[in-house]
Amino acid sequence: MSGFDMRVCALREEARDVLGVELAPADGVPLPFDWAPGAHVDLRLPNGLVRQYSLVSRPADGHLYFAVKREPGSCGGSRWLHEDLRLGQILGVGEPRNLFELHEGSGEVLLIAGGIGITPLLAMYRACRANARPVGLHYFARERAGLAFRRELEEQADVHLHVGLERAALHDRLGELLSMRGERASLYCCGPAGFMQRVREVALAAGWPEKALHQEHFQAQAEPVTTTGFELVLAASGRQVRVIAGESVAAAAARAGVEIPLSCGMGMCGCCLTRVIEGQPVHRDAYLGAAEQASGEWMLPCVSGCAGARLVLDC
Ligand code: FES
Known part of the structure; x- marks a missing residue:
């Protein structure tokens, strides 16, 4: 980095x-x-x-x-x-990167935060207010004491704090919030993975189009790359090893005696970025841009896998 x-x-x-x-x-x-x-x-x-x-x-x-x-x-x-x-x-x-951009426009913005997911959404909320863009912020937390930036948020008429809702009540509350959608409205959500999944399901069920939904993912992918296994060739080291189902490429390389530097282990930081010499990576990271992923030239072996029978890496 x-x-x-x-x-x-x-x-x-x-x-x-x-x-x-x-x-x-x-x-x-x-x-x-x-x-x-x-x-x-x-x-x-x-x-x-x-x-x-x-x-x-x-x-x-x-x-x-x-x-x-x-x-x-x-x-x-x-x-x-x-x-x-x-x-x-x-x-x-590191220099700031943005994987969760607030798209420009004048359409209404609905922000739904769970827990510490408030941080990017608070920045978006302030930007909308500064630009006189219609915005509503809904902030869910288990307890009042866990509401960050509470003093600022409590003073705003378009901010709604939802505290201590159980599963069913949360579902109902989201259903109410998402039941109506303005024509150009967009939804931004950040929070724990389960919370974001719930918001997404409720929004889709309520008729929100996929393109209007935006989520921030700061957590490891829930599942390792599903694979039937493949041959991994570590060209620069002259080693070869079979990646077994569910194993990360980095872990297989380590078994073969090649330590790929790791830090986050979640496909977020870019520490393990490795050049692909041959093979088709299956990208599961949040680091590479869409064009970089599509090029197939680089991959993050802490989370990403391979679509074929053989992957050759420059390490
Ligand atoms: S270790 Fe951070 S992206 Fe792989």
Whole structure:
């Protein structure tokens, strides 16, 4: 990950178990990049992990601001930030990337956030308000204490907070929200995978067209690439190994004694980017753009697989 050194300038408790982090260039110069609502940055932690966080701040703020939920099952990212991050510390930050763009236009925007999924949607909400674009934000959380940015959101008439809904009640509430759609309305959703799936199902059942639905995925794919297995040739190392069903290419390479560098393990950070010499990759990452995926020249072997019987990689 190429990147910039950024200093931690402020830490705020945005909600229970939600830490707000403000970063500015370590050398005091203006931010060297721009971004739009929905963008995220890769953050390199001193323990070597790379994690992705959606930006809440705007370029005009002169700093990066994002919020991190403490995840009970954290394998080192959110736990490190909550327990070890200190003011003044320097972190490596990649240039912002946007896989969840707010499309331009004047049509109504419906934003549905679950938990920490509020972060990209808050940036979108603010942008819509600033541009006088019709917008509604619905923010679901298990408990009131877990609502991040609550003070700001509570003051807005077009923000609706939904707290503590059980499964059936959540389904009904989504059904009500999504039962009517303006002609040019679009829906943006971010939150836990199960929550987003539910929103998507309810929206489709209510007649929302696929093209009006936009979701942010910041989690590992639920299933490994389904495959009947294939031959993996590691050309630069002169090794060969059979990838077994459900195994990642990176794991098979490791069995063959070739360690492909990994960080997120989720197809998000690009750390394991590898050139494809032969074979047809099946992409499951959120890092490569559509054109890069279609070219078949590169793949992320932590999550992506192969459509054929043989894959040759340059590693
Ligand atoms: S390790 Fe991050 S994309 Fe593969």
